[in-house]
Amino acid sequence: MSDAFVVNNLPDRTITYQEREYLFFSGTAYLGLPQHPAFQQLFVESVGRYGTVFGSSRNGNLQLGIYEEAEAKLAQFVGAENVLTLSSGMMAGQAVVNVLRLQKTELIYGPCAHPAIWDGPATALPSMSFADWAAQLPAQVQTMPAGPLAILLNSIEAVRSEYYTFEWVNALPDDRAITLVIDDSHGLGVLNNGRGIWPQVPKKPNVNLIVTASTAKAMGLPGGAIIGRTETLAATRKTAFFGACSPIPPAYLDAYLRADALYADRRDKLQQNLLLAEKLLIPTGLFTHAKGYPVFFTEQDDLYPFLLERGIFIYSFAYPTATDRANSRIVISAFHEFADIQKLAEAIYTYSF
Structure with a gap:
């Protein structure tokens, strides 16, 4: 994909691309374990x-x-x-x-x-x-x-x-x-x-x-x-x-x-993050969302470039085949901080209103 970001480190709550930092709301590391020290x-x-x-x-x-x-x-x-x-x-x-x-x-x-x-x-x-x-x-x-x-x-x-x-x-x-x-x-x-x-x-x-x-x-x-x-x-x-x-x-x-305690802790953190994300994002009316699940889907594909300009990277590509329509979704992970989700919500409010 010519328009894909190419980075040289594992995405965490942020990624750096061409010397600019972006909050990362994509991927499938829902519990944030690959990134956890x-x-x-x-x-x-x-x-x-x-x-x-x-x-x-x-x-x-x-x-x-x-x-x-x-x-x-x-x-x-x-x-x-x-x-x-x-x-x-x-x-x-x-x-x-x-x-x-x-x-x-x-x-x-x-x-x-x-x-x-x-x-x-x-x-x-x-x-x-x-x-x-x-x-x-x-x-x-x-x-x-x-x-x-x-x-x-x-x-x-x-x-x-x-x-x-x-x-x-x-x-x-x-x-x-x-x-x-x-x-x-x-x-x-x-x-x-x-x-x-x-x-x-x-x-x-x-x-x-x-x-x-x-x-x-x-x-x-x-x-x-x-x-x-x-x-x-x-x-x-x-x-x-x-x-x-x-x-x-x-x-x-x-x-x-040997990771029982980590799995339990990360599930709790994910649920805390989801409660905040649901409280802030659902009222915008932009998203399809299964309550308690870490994905927020939107039909508004132009939300991707809008958020990108504001330093926020979300999921947006054709799946499962290259000929499918690109789909746009926000993925919440246990590695996110409350401030990340609040910044995301503020940008989405600007888009919505």
Whole structure:
């Protein structure tokens, strides 16, 4: 992108570009952990024990116990049977899709489903609203041919900051096996006090719930996770796709195991920042916002250059493909200070009024 800012340091609450400082309200580091000195120190200590990467297959004849220990901890926290980690959220999603493909599963996609769970680059997604899609889904499932069936969708509309409801799961037919795959990349670490979408989805005996997620967003760990039943994850682990994947660097999982207090503190700080941001930004009428979620979406794309002139950098680019319309949103993080949010609000009031 020719108009993109190119900087040479990790964005924090500010970035510096061409000798000018900007407040940074973009990215997906919702808890601000990659920038937190205490979290960085935990990782430095862990690198001393595990190095920078584990150059082996998870299915090799040498195993590192840190993987099972961290996966068990995350599973317990979320409330699921088991967790399997991979090198990214994209790999986690594709590992699940690979298994579905091997099983010759019929796939039903929800609106705006993340590319991580697409079955190929040209996957067609419904253009209707999520509410309309969910309302017609049980009837659609009834018309599907016998055989393996999976429903794939996101946990939240993270771009436009809209919550999804999952009561429709209870209305799915009881007389056939269904796999429900939910990409929770933007929810894990934030939704449901950090537990993500898993506790929120109704559980049905005939519905095999699988949650995939990037851990590189709120959780600050460059990897991905598959959350689900033990037997499901065991089958995924046996595939050539998983066996050929490089694992998440073990030092990050070691840091995760020792970061409980930091995660709790950063979630509290994010919620404090969100309370202030909601109080100041919602009355402008410019934003779509799911209460308690750190994204404020606006249709006013000219807000980006307006704020940029005033030393404030917000999210504004085409996503998920280069041909999509650029979307503009403000991202609140735990690394922000109250004064940052107040300065942002003052600039937006100038734009609005």
